[in-house]
Amino acid sequence: MTYEAAVVWELFERWGHEEVTGDPGETQSRWTVPHVNHMVLDKWMPTEGAVLDAGCGCGVEVVRLARRGLTVTALDISDSLLEHTRRRVEMAGVLDRVTFVRADLTERLPLPAGHYDLCLALTGVVSHTGVRHREALANLVACCKRGGFVLVGVDSYYGKVR
Numbered sequence: 001m002t003y004e005a006a007v008v009w010e011l012f013e014r015w016g017h018e019e020v021t022g023d024p025g026e027t028q029s030r031w032t033v034p035h036v037n038h039m040v041l042d043k044w045m046p047t048e049g050a051v052l053d054a055g056c057g058c059g060v061e062v063v064r065l066a067r068r069g070l071t072v073t074a075l076d077i078s079d080s081l082l083e084h085t086r087r088r089v090e091m092a093g094v095l096d097r098v099t100f101v102r103a104d105l106t107e108r109l110p111l112p113a114g115h116y117d118l119c120l121a122l123t124g125v126v127s128h129t130g131v132r133h134r135e136a137l138a139n140l141v142a143c144c145k146r147g148g149f150v151l152v153g154v155d156s157y158y159g160k161v162r
Helices: 005-017 033-044 060-067 079-092 126-143
Strands: 050-054 071-076 098-102 116-121 144-152
Touching: 033 060, 050 060, 050 126, 060 071, 060 079, 071 079, 079 098, 116 126, 126 144
Parallel strands: 050 071, 050 116, 071 098, 116 144
Antiparallel strands: none
């Protein structure tokens, strides 16, 4: 499987135009995956510090993390998803705890090395990087503090990590 950033960007750019309804820290999704993400985060989430949510999507986890008092960097390849996340974060009243970064997870990230207590790439984010999954994983590890955690989901219809 090849990786084309423009194709991934186009796929996710459409999702950012949905209206935020209900509690911005909860998903309206009927999928199992967001609920599993919440269970995993509840177990591994630090009680303080900095978190990178790479491939933040619509920002549900960003809100949940910021509500816990964490400083969050919301990173995504899609401008519209970052704007959607910003609206969700504003609705939740936690904008002061969140920084937004548009970047491709497979390229050099404009983030400090060894800064984050927890680096997330949930819901198949790494799967979407196709043959560039090693670069994506290396970038996540590089951003994580020594003794921190990197949590990755590879549950995607669009690709798989080998």
